Amino acid sequence: MPDRQAVIDLLNRLTDPVTGGGLMDGGKVxxxxxxxxxxxxxxxxxxxxxxxxxxxxxxAEAALKGLPGITRVSVILTAETTPAPPRRTAGLSKEAVDQGRPKAPVPTDRPDHVRRVIAVGSGKGGVGKSTVAVNLAVALSQRGLRVGLLDADVHGPSLPTMLGISGKPDYVDGKMEPQRVHGLAAMSVGLLTQASDAMVWRGPMASQAMTQMLTQTRWGTEAAPLDVLVVDLPPGTGDVHLSLIQKTPLDGAIIVTTPQEVALADARRAHALFGKVGTPVLGLVQTMSGDVFGTDGGPAEAGRLGIPLLADIPLDAAVRRAGDSGTPFLIGAVTPDAAEPFGRLAGQVAAVLFP
Ligand SMILES: Nc1ncnc2c1ncn2[C@@H]1O[C@H](COP(=O)(O)OP(=O)(O)O)[C@@H](O)[C@H]1O
Ligand SMILES: [Mg+2]
Known part of the structure; x- marks a missing residue:
């Protein structure tokens, strides 16, 4: 195992562009x-x-890779949030404005030139969340909207595989260029980190890296703003996710579940989490329904939570194959039983976001 001090010395041989001194001594590491x-x-x-x-x-990444014994290297660049711009107060005193403010921190990290931001979430991994996020994004773009897709699922970033994208994003004028594939603008945490190194995603770093991907990606331009950005959230309902969701300017959330009781319990927790931060839950999507897992769990849960069941997507081998192929289901070989509910999902989401 390499010596920690040797790594520190190595980093100090790189120049911190702001202080002009050693990178380690600059305090940004x-x-x-x-x-x-x-x-x-x-x-x-x-x-x-x-x-x-x-x-x-x-x-730094190149230098660390040169160390003997080191085979996996990950250096993540994250931006701290900038101070909120002053709000327009329409003649109210500062005190009156402050009193009217909700207790939860107001997200200030709205990406430029993006009209709506929605999240696809679930308490549990492996329920089909990314599959729903990808095909919802495609279905929205097939309706003529300009759509972006942000894969923030650090526990298993799947967009690179599902969309067939790879390579680090280019920086142009201080912003990252999203990959343009299948009619979407896409960015994945999987493009920023080396495979499987989820170090940064413990604790408060998670929300900062998320903020960076949200605000430092050129999703749209003044002339061609993005209509909808779909965010594939990491699974989980703990404190990290609470702060992550708090900082993300969400116009709505969609909860994905399978019909199984374990997944439903996690969906319930996800619903409570969005409730805590005041994100409107647009509804529930049940996926992988059919003989294997049953069909009734999702609709019953939506009823208990008092939210709409937006779609019921069957367990379908064509959906799974598409996920592994790099071409989204709705773009490749489509089977009508699954294509129809994805289409209906997009119709309902578009209607809520752009009444
Ligand atoms: N409706 C479906 N029918 C068949 N396989 C599915 C369906 N939805 C998702 N899958 C498959 O299940 C696996 C997990 O799905 P994924 O979307 O990656 O879940 P998550 O993002 O919740 O971890 C993937 O292999 C995917 O292709
Ligand atoms: Mg996923």
Whole structure:
């Protein structure tokens, strides 16, 4: 195992672009991990400095890769949130405005040129959340909307596989270019991190990296704004997810579940989590329904929670094959039984977002 001090010395031989001194001494290196065959850290900078630090991130990664015994390297560049712009107060005193403010922190990290942001969430992994996010995005774009897809699922970023994309994003004028595939603008945490290294996603780093992907990606332009950004959230309902959702400017959330009781219990927790931060839940999507898992769990749960059942997507081998192929189900070989509910889902979501 490499010596931690040797790693620190190595990082100090790189130049911090702001202080001009050693990178380690500059104080931007957080959460340094040196263990067995891997090394990594988070470079935590101000939003305005992201472009200046991007080359240093690459240099650090190359340097760490050169260390004997190190085979896995991950250096994540994350931007801290910038202060909120002053709100328009329409003649009210500052005190009156402050009193009227909700207790929960108001998300200030709205991405530029994006009209609506919605999340696809579930308490549990493996329920088909990414499959729903991808095909919802495709179905919305087939309705003529400009759609982006952000894969923030650090526990298993699946967009690179599902959309057939790879390679680090390009930085142009301090912003990351999303990949343009299948009519979508796509960005995945899987493009930013080396496979399987989810180090940053413990604790508050998760929401910061999420903020970076939201606000530092050129989703749209003034001339061609994005209509809808679909965010594939990581599964889970703990504190990390609470702060993540709090910081994300969501116009609505969709909860995905299978008909099984374990998944339904997690869906209930996800619903409670969105309730805590005041994100409107647009409804429930049941997926993988059919003989194997049953068909009644999702509709019954939607009834108990008092939210609409937006779609019931059957367990369908064509859906699974599409997920592994890099071409979304709705673009490739479509079987009508599953295509129809995806289409209806998109219709309902579009109607709620753009009344
Ligand atoms: N309706 C479906 N029918 C058959 N397989 C599905 C269906 N939905 C998802 N899958 C498959 O189940 C697996 C998990 O789905 P995924 O969308 O990655 O779940 P999650 O994002 O919740 O972890 C994938 O292999 C996917 O192709
Ligand atoms: Mg997933």
């Amino acid at each position: 957080k959460g340094l991990v040196v263990a067995e065959d891997r090394a990594g850290f988070v470079l935590e900078v101000d939003q305005a400095e992201v472009a200046r630090y991007a080359p240093v991130r690459d240099q």
